[in-house]
Amino acid sequence: MSNYHEPVLLQACINGLNLQPGGTYVDITFGGGGHSREILNQLDGGRLFGFDQDADAKVNAQAIGDSRLTFVASNFRNIKRYLRLYKAEQVDGILADLGISSHQIDTPERGFSTRFDADLDMRMNQNADRTAAQVVNEYSEADLHRILGMYGEITNARTAASALVSARSNRQLKTVNDLKAALQRFAPRGKENKYFAQVFQALRIEVNEELQALEEFLEQVPDILKPGGRLVVMSYHSLEDRLVKNFINKGKFQGEVEKDLFGNDLKPLQSVTRKPIEATPDEIARNPRARSAKLRIAEKL
Numbered sequence: 001m002s003n004y005h006e007p008v009l010l011q012a013c014i015n016g017l018n019l020q021p022g023g024t025y026v027d028i029t030f031g032g033g034g035h036s037r038e039i040l041n042q043l044d045g046g047r048l049f050g051f052d053q054d055a056d057a058k059v060n061a062q063a064i065g066d067s068r069l070t071f072v073a074s075n076f077r078n079i080k081r082y083l084r085l086y087k088a089e090q091v092d093g094i095l096a097d098l099g100i101s102s103h104q105i106d107t108p109e110r111g112f113s114t115r116f117d118a119d120l121d122m123r124m125n126q127n128a129d130r131t132a133a134q135v136v137n138e139y140s141e142a143d144l145h146r147i148l149g150m151y152g153e154i155t156n157a158r159t160a161a162s163a164l165v166s167a168r169s170n171r172q173l174k175t176v177n178d179l180k181a182a183l184q185r186f187a188p189r190g191k192e193n194k195y196f197a198q199v200f201q202a203l204r205i206e207v208n209e210e211l212q213a214l215e216e217f218l219e220q221v222p223d224i225l226k227p228g229g230r231l232v233v234m235s236y237h238s239l240e241d242r243l244v245k246n247f248i249n250k251g252k253f254q255g256e257v258e259k260d261l262f263g264n265d266l267k268p269l270q271s272v273t274r275k276p277i278e279a280t281p282d283e284i285a286r287n288p289r290a291r292s293a294k295l296r297i298a299e300k301l
C-alpha cells in the first residue's frame with residue numbers, strides 16, 4: 001500500500017479539517033487511504049466515509065480494517081444520496097484530493113500513462129461506459145479541439161484535433177502508441193513528454209467528466225456540511241482550482257456574488273485561507289505529484 005499513493009500536503013489537509021475527535025468526516029477521494037489513515041488516527045470515536053469510484057481503492061479500505069471507516073464505491077457526485085443512506089446527512093468536514101492516484105498512473109493496463117503501451121482506456125471507474133478510445137475515435141474535430149485546448153492547454157490544439165481525425169480515417173486509434181504516433185509530428189521538439197502528458201490529461205478529464213463531477217459535488221456541499229464544518233479541496237488543474245475558488249468566494253461558478261437587501265454577501269462558505277496553500281520545495285522533491293497542488297480551505301457559515 002505504501003506504493004499506492006504518497007499523500008500530498010497531508011498535515012495542511014488535516015489542519016484544514018479542524019478535526020473534532022468525535023466528528024463525522026468524508027474523504028471523497030480515498031485512493032490509497034493516505035489522508036484517511038491520518039484522519040482516523042486523530043479521531044477518538046467519530047466516523048469516516050471514504051468515497052472512490054475505482055474498485056482498486058476498496059482493497060485499501062479493507063486493509064485499514066477500522067469499524068469507524070465506511071468505504072463507498074461510488075462517484076463523489078452522488079455524495080448527498082449516500083450520506084443520507086448511511087444516516088449521516090450532515091458532516092463536520094469533507095476532504096477532496098482530486099485527479100488520479102499514482103497507483104492508477106503506474107498501472108500500465110489502465111492507459112493513463114504515456115510511458116506504457118496499452119489500450120486507450122483512462123477510466124477511473126472500470127465499469128464506466130466511455131473510454132479514451134471512444135473519445136479519440138468518435139468525437140467531432142471541434143470537440144477534440146475544445147478538449148485538447150481547454151483541458152490540456154496545448155497551444156496547437158486545432159492542428160492536433162485535425163491530425164487525430166485524419167489518422168483515424170485510415171484506421172482506429174486503439175492504443176497509447178497509436179495516439180502518440182498520430183501526434184508525434186506536432187509535439188514540440190525536446191518537450192514531447194510534457195506535450196503528451198497534457199494530451200493525456202485532457203482526454204482523462206473528458207473520459208471521467210472530472211469538471212462536471214466536481215461542480216456537482218460542490219453544489220451539494222452547503223447542504224451536507226454542518227455550520228462551522230470544513231471543506232478542504234486539493235486540485236491539480238487550473239480549471240478545477242477556478243471552480244473551487246469561485247464556489248468558495250461567490251457561492252457559484254460564474255458571475256458575481258449575490259447580495260441581500262442590506263448589501264451582505266449571500267454565500268454558504270467562507271474562505272479560511274486567503275491564498276491557496278502549496279507544497280514546499282522539500283515536499284515537491286520527495287513527491288513530484290505535489291508540484292501543481294493547490295489546497296483551498298473553507299468553512300460553512
Ligand SMILES: C[S@@+](CC[C@H](N)C(=O)[O-])C[C@H]1O[C@@H](n2cnc3c(N)ncnc32)[C@H](O)[C@@H]1O
Nearest residue numbers: 007029031032033034035052053054075076097
Ligand atoms: C489523488 S487520488 C487520492 C489519493 C488519496 N488522498 C491518498 O492519500 O491515497 C484521487 C482518487 O480519487 C478518485 N476519484 C477521482 N475522481 C473521483 C470521483 N468523481 N468520484 C469518486 N472517486 C474519484 C480516484 O479514483 C483516485 O483514487
